[in-house]
Amino acid sequence: MAFTDSKIKNLKPQSKRRIAWEDGGTCLGLRITPTGKKSFVYMYRYDSRPRMMTLGRYPVLTLADARVDLAKAKALLAKGQDPGTLFLQVKADHQGTPTVSHLAAEFIQKRSQNKKAWQEEQRILQKDVLPKWKHRKAQDIKRRDVIVLLDRIVERGSPIMANRTLGVLNRMFNFGIRRAILESNPCSIIERPGEESPRDRVLSSEEIKNFWINIDKCRMANGTKLALKFLLVCLQRKSEVAQAEWVDFDINSGWWNIPKKKTKNKLSHRVYLSPTAIELLKKIKELSGDSIYLFPSPRPDRNKPITPRSLSQALLKNLNTLKIEPFAPHDLRRSGSSHMTGNGIPRETVQKILNHVERGVTKVYDRYSYDQEKKNAMTKWGRILNRIITGETGKIIQMRQK
Known part of the structure; x- marks a missing residue:
């Protein structure tokens, strides 16, 4: 072959x-x-x-x-x-005197052993760093080189990617110091070149309705459409949705059990599957066939899932068809949680559904599962979402658009 x-x-x-x-x-x-x-x-x-x-x-x-x-x-x-x-x-x-290429290879090799983000880090290095620095000695890279590289990324209209690139470079050069390859990190004291403000985009009921109805008209893979809908229904992170596996789903009991190795905070998590989610899963199963993944790649290799990044790209390319102001996959998660709290679901329960990490003493002593609260809340969210989609919003508290 x-x-x-x-x-x-x-x-x-x-x-x-x-x-x-x-x-x-x-x-x-x-x-x-x-x-x-x-x-x-x-x-x-x-x-x-x-x-x-x-x-x-x-x-x-x-x-x-x-x-x-x-x-x-x-x-x-x-x-x-x-x-x-x-x-x-x-x-x-x-x-x-290793080159940047050799340092990057060793860095990615180590990161790939226990870090979920290594593929995105590799993509960033291959896109913007290695084409410029591949054959240069790693120890010869100066702070000015980093600044010039980041400025070029900003100038092409990608300030947030410049921030991400700085983060990867900072981790890579610190790795070089820990491995006794380098003596210093040229990224030290360099500030992020792109301005980032905390996102607060919350889709209104009308926008959620437009999203749900118009996404079927979009030019994107059917699996991507279902993944974005599933994200809104279950309110989990886009990486957890994109890479979800059938083995973690117990349809009979109505729970999605996400093991800690697949969550951002390394904590196992249980997501209740509302009737709305179950109906959506039936459609997802018809499309995914015998794949181990809910959302297998639409390419010939169905033995790997779609990428979280593909969800963001699909939305960005179809905003006109969706008839919605720009938003990202994570905004669906935030919007759902905001509509839940706005309709009387306790904030503490919503935080548990989102699998947000608690801090301090509460994190240590709170071992209560919240299963019943999650079940009640997700069932209610399913009903709220259905009423939004069908236009029966009389009993729904409308969220102010931000």
């Missing part, structure tokens, strides 16, 4: 280490350990003996970059040089 990202991700570990080879005589292979770690390898002959060299760990080393390294290795071999030895020498040379 010819390697693609989807095919690589579908290669499962076995009881013993194995190597899957690409068809077509490329000599590119993927070594897979019993623990699931995957690395690109190159098989070649040198000095009349078969040899194998490791190109790098996937996905830190992307498939595209692996092909570039493979071409370089083959070019060295064509000149009569041993690519494995030369690659090892280059690696040894970089251990003393």
Whole structure:
């Protein structure tokens, strides 16, 4: 088979280490350990003996970059040089003075082991940082370099992305200090270039109605439409909705049990599924088929979920069709919680539904599940939402639009 990202991700570990080879005589292979770690390898002959060299760990080393390294290795071999030895020498040379590319690769490799945000961090580095700094020594990056990089991002009209990039760079350079790769962080004392104010967008009942009805007219994947509706119905974070798995749902009892490894605050969470949610889940199941995910990627690889970012992009591209002022997926969550409290549901219960972290003594001693309160509140929210959608708003307290 010819390697693609989807095919690589579908290669499962076995009881013993194995190597899957690409068809077509490329000599590119993927070594897979019993623990699931995957690395690109190159098989070649040198000095009349078969040899194998490791190109790098996937996905830190992307498939595209692996092909570039493979071409370089083959070019060295064509000149009569041993690519494995030369690659090892280059690696040894970089251990003393690593490039930004090497620092980024090690940073992402470590982050991917226990941080959910590593893919977004990798995307940011690949989009705005590595094209400019890939071959520069990490220790040579100065504060002025960071400022110029961020200014360019702001100038193209992306001040918030400039803030996100600064955050990733700050974490990466601090990682370099902790790993004894660097002595200082060039991001220190640099202020965020983009102004960010706390979001307070709350959709009115009329806007919620327009959203629910008009989203079916939008040019976006059906799974994305259902995911956004499900977010409004269940009021959970967009990452938790986008990556939801059927194994966590107990339809019979009416609960969505989110394990702590999938929540932002690392606390397990129970979400009651109102009749409105159950009806929506039936439609979601029809569309998702045999996928383990509620919202599998619409691309050929259905073994991965849609990305949280795709929800934001879909809304941004369809605001005219929705006939609503700009809003983000998180605003649906805020709007739902505001309508709940505005219609008499206790704020404490709403906070439990949102899985907001408590602080201090309350966090330590409050082990009450709030299951009954959640059930009552989510059932009421389902009724409120249905009345908003159908226009029967006589018994609903209208929220002031912000």
